[in-house]
Structure formats: C-alpha cells, structure tokens
Amino acid sequence: MEYDLVFRGGRVVDGSGLPSYVADVGIKNGKIAELGRIKGGGAKTIDVQGLAVAPGFIDHHTHMDAQLLWDPYGTSEPQHGITSVIAGNCGLTLAPVKNGDEDALVQSFVRVEAIPRFALEKGVPWGWHSFRDYLDKLEGCLGVNMGGLVGHIAVRQYVLGEESVERAANAREIQRMQQLVAESMEAGAFGFSTNRNERHMREDGKPVASRFADIEELLALCDPLGNLNAGVIQSTLGQYKFKNFELYEQLAQRTQRPIVGLVVVHRSARPEQWIEQLKATAAAFQKGYRTYRLCHTVPLVRYFTLKNGQAFDEFPTWKTLMFMDEAARKRAFADSETRRKLRADLADPRPTVFHRNWNIVRVEKVVQPANEKYVGKSVAEVAAMRGQDSLDAFLDLALEENLETTFWNANSGGDPQAMGEIMQSPYVLIGTSDAGAHVQYGTGFGYATTLLGLWVRGRKLLSLEKAVHKLTFEVASVYGIEGRGLVRPGYAADLAIFDPDSVDACEAEWANDYPSGTKRLIQRSVGMHYTVVNGRIICADGKLTGELPGQVLRGHAYRPEAGAAG
Numbered sequence: 376m377e378y379d380l381v382f383r384g385g386r387v388v389d390g391s392g393l394p395s396y397v398a399d400v401g402i403k404n405g406k407i408a409e410l411g412r413i414k415g416g417g418a419k420t421i422d423v424q425g426l427a428v429a430p431g432f433i434d435h436h437t438h439m440d441a442q443l444l445w446d447p448y449g450t451s452e453p454q455h456g457i458t459s460v461i462a463g464n465c466g467l468t469l470a471p472v473k474n475g476d477e478d479a480l481v482q483s484f485v486r487v488e489a490i491p492r493f494a495l496e497k498g499v500p501w502g503w504h505s506f507r508d509y510l511d512k513l514e515g516c517l518g519v520n521m522g523g524l525v526g527h528i529a530v531r532q533y534v535l536g537e538e539s540v541e542r543a544a545n546a547r548e549i550q551r552m553q554q555l556v557a558e559s560m561e562a563g564a565f566g567f568s569t570n571r572n573e574r575h576m577r578e579d580g581k582p583v584a585s586r587f588a589d590i591e592e593l594l595a596l597c598d599p600l601g602n603l604n605a606g607v608i609q610s611t612l613g614q615y616k617f618k619n620f621e622l623y624e625q626l627a628q629r630t631q632r633p634i635v636g637l638v639v640v641h642r643s644a645r646p647e648q649w650i651e652q653l654k655a656t657a658a659a660f661q662k663g664y665r666t667y668r669l670c671h672t673v674p675l676v677r678y679f680t681l682k683n684g685q686a687f688d689e690f691p692t693w694k695t696l697m698f699m700d701e702a703a704r705k706r707a708f709a710d711s712e713t714r715r716k717l718r719a720d721l722a723d724p725r726p727t728v729f730h731r732n733w734n735i736v737r738v739e740k741v742v743q744p745a746n747e748k749y750v751g752k753s754v755a756e757v758a759a760m761r762g763q764d765s766l767d768a769f770l771d772l773a774l775e776e777n778l779e780t781t782f783w784n785a786n787s788g789g790d791p792q793a794m795g796e797i798m799q800s801p802y803v804l805i806g807t808s809d810a811g812a813h814v815q816y817g818t819g820f821g822y823a824t825t826l827l828g829l830w831v832r833g834r835k836l837l838s839l840e841k842a843v844h845k846l847t848f849e850v851a852s853v854y855g856i857e858g859r860g861l862v863r864p865g866y867a868a869d870l871a872i873f874d875p876d877s878v879d880a881c882e883a884e885w886a887n888d889y890p891s892g893t894k895r896l897i898q899r900s901v902g903m904h905y906t907v908v909n910g911r912i913i914c915a916d917g918k919l920t921g922e923l924p925g926q927v928l929r930g931h932a933y934r935p936e937a938g939a940a941g
C-alpha cells in the first residue's frame with residue numbers, strides 16, 4: 376500500500392486561511408504525503424465527503440502539566456479536535472524541581488489552578504529534576520502532542536527554596552535562574568512563563584513565588600530567550616492596567632521574542648475597554664513588537680431567576696431582598712418605595728461587575744404561555760412591548776410568574792459585534808482554555824468547537840478558513856511549532872475532521888476520571904468525527920481509540936543532549 380491512511384473526498388481547510396477545496400489526503404509515516412486526487416490506496420481508507428479536514432487544533436494555554444502524567448489524552452482535548460497542547464502557562468511548571476520541593480510546586484497548582492491536591496498527590500509520579508527529565512518522562516506516553524513553557528515559579532523555587540515566597544533575588548541567584556531557563560529552552564521548552572497576578576497565591580496564602588520578582592529579575596530571565604533566539608514570553612498579569620502594555624513592549628524590545636499577554640475581553644460593565652486594549656496592542660505592533668493578546672470564545676453566561684439569582688448581590692437593597700423568604704421578597708418587589716431604592720442602587724455610579732444594561736439581560740424561559748412572546752427578547756425590548764420602563768418590566772414579569780422566569784445575562788462576551796472584532800484581530804490569539812485547571816469549576820475544552828459552532832456557523836462572524844487558521848497555523852507560527860498547523864505535504868499528519876454543519880461543544884458534565892476517582896468536569900462535542908495525531912486516529916466520534924502517537928514537541932533552541940549551559 377502506498378499510504379498508511381487515506382481520507383477521501385473531504386473539504387481541506389488547510390490552516391493558511393486560503394479558500395478550502397475538495398481533496399484526498401494521503402498519510403505515510405505520520406506525515407501528510409499527498410494532497411489532491413490520490414489514485415493509490417491506503418492500508419485504511421475513510422470516506423470523509425461533506426466533512427472539513429483541518430490541521431489539528433493547538434491549545435496553547437493549558438495547565439496539562441500534571442494531567443498528562445495520568446491521562447495521555449488530556450481528556451477532553453481530543454474530543455474537540457485538539458492534537459497539541461502547550462503546558463507550563465502562568466509561571467507554573469512541575470520542573471525544574473529539587474528533591475523535597477515538590478510540595479511547594481503542588482501548593483501553587485492547587486490554589487492558582489484549582490487542581491485538587493488529592494489528584495496531584497496520587498497522580499504525579501515525581502522523580503525528575505530538570506525540565507529535560509520532565510519532558511523525557513512524557514515521551515512515548517502521550518495521545519496528544521505536548522510542548523511546554525518553563526515556569527518562573529518553579530525556577531525561582533529551585534534557586535531560592537522557600538525564600539522564593541519571601542524576598543527579591545540577588546544577582547547571583549538571578550544568574551542561576553537564567554541558567555535554568557536557558558537549560559530548559561535547550562531541553563525544548565517553547566518559552567518562559569511568568570505570573571504577576573495580584574490574586575494568585577499558594578495554598579498557604581503566600582503570594583506565588585514569581586510575584587516577588589522585580590522587573591529587573593523578570594527582564595533578566597527573559598534574556599536567554601533573546602540570546603537563543605527562540606521561544607515566547609507568556610505573561611499572566613491579572614487585572615488590566617495600562618502599564619502592562621509598557622512592560623510588554625519593554626520585554627519585546629529587549630528580546631525580540633513574541634509576548635503572549637493578557638486576555639482582551641468584552642465586559643458588559645466596561646464596554647469600551649476592549650477597544651482601548653486593541654488600540655494599545657496595535658500601537659505596539661506598529662512599533663515592531665510582537666505583543667500578542669488572548670481571547671475567549673465562550674461567553675460568560677449566567678442563567679438566573681429572582682428565586683435564586685446572585686447577579687444583584689453587590690447592590691445592598693437587592694441583596695437584602697434576595698435573602699428574604701420568597702413571600703416577603705415578592706411583597707417587597709411589588710412595593711413602590713422599595714422599587715425606588717432598587718432603582719437608586721442600580722444608578723449608583725461606582726463600578727460593579729453587573730453591567731446594569733437591560734439590553735443584554737434576556738428572557739430565557741417563561742412559565743405562563745401568555746408570556747411566550749417575550750422569550751429571547753431583552754428586558755429593554757420587553758419593556759418597550761409592555762410600555763413600561765425596564766426595571767418595572769423586569770420585576771413585574773417575574774412577579775407574574777411567581778419569580779420563576781429564567782433570565783440570561785452575560786457579564787463578558789455577550790456582545791457579538793465586540794467579540795467578532797476581538798476574535799478577528801491579527802493581534803489576538805484564540806484559545807484560553809486553561810484546560811487541566813479549575814477542573815471542578817468549569818471547562819474550556821470546547822473553545823475551538825464553540826468557535827466553529829457559535830461564531831462561524833451560528834453568527835457568521837468569521838469564515839471557516841479564518842477560524843481554522845486562528846486555531847492552527849497562527850498559533851504554530853507564534854510559538855515556533857515547526858512542521859505543524861497546516862495540511863500540506865511534509866507536515867505532521869495532525870488533523871481535525873469535522874462536520875461544519877453540526878460541530879459544536881456540549882455542556883460540561885461531571886466525571887470521576889481523575890486519580891482515585893476525584894470528581895471533575897469534562898466536556899463532549901458534536902460533529903467532531905476524527906482527531907488524528909501523527910497519522911493515527913486517537914478519537915473517533917467522541918471515543919478515544921487507545922492509540923498513543925503523541926510526541927513531546929520541542930522548540931527552536933532544542934539540543935538533543937544537555938549542553939554547556941548545564
């Protein structure tokens with residue numbers, strides 16, 4: 376047989392952004408061997424007419440460092456067409472590590488990334504020291520491909536021990552840390568990650584180690600990337616502040632490496648902020664600095680009723696009412712003097728999480744058939760239909776229905792036009808899955824299938840070609856992942872094969888698949904037919920096949936043997 380595997384008749388969306396076309400894809404030895412009309416046969420041939428054949432998606436913001444040690448697939452990544460993950464974000468890695476320091480690293484993972492301690496204790500088979508040892512531990516045991524960034528927290532702990540969460544480093548310590556970063560880069564790291572988020576603490580309440588680094592230390596630790604001419608600088612900085620942009624520019628100028636910075640998000644409470652962020656980013660690129668941003672594809676949506684809602688807890692009168700028993704609450708909502716206070720609460724100009732915009736609170740579900748006409752309408756629209764003002768319409772509708780009306784609210788990501796502009800920006804990378812983290816609070820596995828289902832098919836904000844480009848070749852290019860991210864001869868046969876007419880993410884669901892049955896959330900998809908890694912199918916119609924073709928990906932500075940820097 377000429378090929379190991381042939382996918383026949385699919386629509387190739389090749390990752391470049393060029394228009395898609397119908398072609399067969401022939402795979403040999405883990406690589407794409409031929410594209411177009413393939414006359415020869417394959418050991419296995421699969422008819423994929425009507426399906427899109429795209430490069431496998433690259434999830435570049437994960438915390439899969441630990442999970443991959445017990446789950447070679449990083450479940451539920453393959454269910455969403457993801458074939459490569461980058462771990463080691465936000466300053467957090469499991470290497471380098473000294474004997475006895477393991478728990479200090481676990482402390483940060485438990486608190487910052489909300490990975491249950493029990494799972495980490497049972498599931499991480501410690502024993503490595505260097506970043507190279509850690510990567511080698513994973514080699515040959517993977518379903519998906521993985522690449523790693525080396526984390527500031529681990530590097531700092533290695534050199535300063537427990538004093539890493541107490542003080543600044545001296546010149547000698549900084550030099551030793553630089554050496555560790557350089558060694559890790561030569562082991563194949565795709566860059567360096569740091570974390571200055573003022574809310575990020577360890578389990579014992581101490582700030583994470585990287586927060587004690589002054590700017591001088593941070594700049595110094597990025598220097599090895601500049602010197603080796605490789606890698607990205609991934610930086611988690613917490614709340615949006617203008618001075619962060621200056622820091623990004625400084626890092627980019629000094630190293631000439633790409634910066635992967637904080638998320639650009641549309642917040643309903645501050646609806647202009649994303650525009651300001653994109654402008655500042657564009658200005659940095661104009662100067663020649665690659666200071667990329669990230670974005671989410673999944674709107675942060677909450678459903679609530681006035682029986683159980685917490686959306687108004689930051690307003691004192693509302694909060695008092697929500698803690699009353701229901702009969703008293705209903706009387707209060709109906710009382711005109713109380714309404715005056717509720718209105719005054721919302722008019723208070725201090726910043727709040729709730730945006731107070733009735734155009735983006737919608738009626739999701741009603742109880743009474745007569746109110747069906749309001750479903751899907753915003754509260755502002757309902758108010759117009761009823762000839763009332765919005766607050767009265769909101770409360771009266773809920774009262775008519777015994778407080779059982781379900782409302783929809785998006786504090787961020789709820790404005791399609793803003794989301795469209797953010798996602799299409801050439802300066803914004805798609806994918807902030809945080810996969811492997813916050814495992815009992817939510818899931819981001821579905822960011823790619825949500826992009827394809829909600830934003831490409833549903834809202835038609837991006838073309839399929841553009842969306843696939845952003846999920847694949849764009850990421851591979853910024854991170855320097857060579858030979859992946861395109862469907863072209865010679866490229867690795869990492870593929871996501873899906874039905875563009877049905878692909879989507881499902882709601883999260885509970886599973887007990889973490890070590891010793893620890894509970895966590897997983898997410899399935901629809902319309903994702905085959906996920907192929909290095910020429911082998913790892914997931915077919917949502918089911919893992921048991922194949923382990925994943926590789927440890929290594930960056931541009933990789934040297935096969937530990938070099939002089941060690």
Ligand SMILES: [Zn+2]
Nearest residue numbers: 438464465809
């Ligand atoms: Zn993160």
